[in-house]
Amino acid sequence: MAQQDVKPTRSELINLKKKIKLSESGHKLLKMKRDGLILEFFKILNEARNVRTELDAAFAKSTEKINLASAVNGMVAVRSTAFTAKESPEIQLSGHNIMGVVVPRISSTGVRKSLYERGYGIIGTNSYIDETADAYEDLVEKIITAAELETTMKRLLDEIEKTKRRVNALEFKVIPELMETMKFIRFALEEMERENTFRLKRVKARMRD
Numbered sequence: 001m002a003q004q005d006v007k008p009t010r011s012e013l014i015n016l017k018k019k020i021k022l023s024e025s026g027h028k029l030l031k032m033k034r035d036g037l038i039l040e041f042f043k044i045l046n047e048a049r050n051v052r053t054e055l056d057a058a059f060a061k062s063t064e065k066i067n068l069a070s071a072v073n074g075m076v077a078v079r080s081t082a083f084t085a086k087e088s089p090e091i092q093l094s095g096h097n098i099m100g101v102v103v104p105r106i107s108s109t110g111v112r113k114s115l116y117e118r119g120y121g122i123i124g125t126n127s128y129i130d131e132t133a134d135a136y137e138d139l140v141e142k143i144i145t146a147a148e149l150e151t152t153m154k155r156l157l158d159e160i161e162k163t164k165r166r167v168n169a170l171e172f173k174v175i176p177e178l179m180e181t182m183k184f185i186r187f188a189l190e191e192m193e194r195e196n197t198f199r200l201k202r203v204k205a206r207m208r209d
Contacts, residue, residue: 006181006184006185008184008185008188008189008192009185009189010189012185013182013185013186013189016178016181016182016185017182019178020175020178020179020182023170023174023175023178024175026170027167027170027171027175030163030166030167030170031167033099033100033163034160034163034164034167036099037098037099037101037156037159037160037163038160040098040099040156041153041156041157041160044149044152044153044156045153047149048146048149048150048153051142051145051146051149052146054142055139055142055143055146058135058138058139058142059139061135061138061139062132062135062136062138062139064135065128065131065132065134065135065136066078066132066135066136068128068131068132069128069129069131069132072126072128073125073126073128073129078129078132081120081125081129084118084119084120085113085117085118085119086117086118086119087110087113087117088110089108089109089110089111089140090108090109090110091106091107091108091144092106092107092108092109093105093106094107098152098156100159101155101156101159102155103151103152103155103156104148104151104152104155105148106144106145106147106148107144108140108141108144111137111140111141111144112137112141113133113137115130118133
């Protein structure tokens with residue numbers, strides 16, 4: 001707020017005090033929101049780290065299983081078996097609220113399948129194919145969970161950064177400028193009061209003369 005644009009009046013001083021009070025209240029609430037979001041972020045971060053470890057392990061296991069199945073049955077047979085599934089998995093997206101931030105909730109159906117749902121029969125396949133299918137179903141579930149957590153973390157981080165910028169703007173720019181302007185108005189009013197008092201004394205002195 002440029003001081004030269006401010007009228008040094010008592011009504012302006014009252015309005016300025018209200019603005020400062022409102023800004024300080026907003027600053028406090030935003031700090032609470034920022035701290036709450038950071039706590040939520042670190043909670044999810046710990047969970048995401050565990051899921052990421054599980055995902056890496058599931059990927060390694062599925063790679064091992066498909067290599068073994070391919071070695072025993074041949075890659076063509078493994079790929080042919082993969083195309084026999086009767087239904088594809090379905091992904092459902094919804095959202096939920098974390099301290100005002102809408103984050104995704106990802107659920108799935110049809111990832112885990114019975115032998116019948118997988119589409120291939122017992123004849124012509126063996127346990128290596130079954131174990132490969134199990135491993136990849138587990139991998140897909142881990143990927144879905146990881147996607148939900150990592151997207152949530154990104155949205156929380158974006159909101160934390162926005163909230164931090166607003167907190168800093170209030171703390172280091174808006175409130176100090178309002179306080180400085182209030183000091184200017186008070187000083188100007190005091191100067192006007194002193195000048196009026198001095199004039200009044202001169203008038204009284206002249207009247208006595």
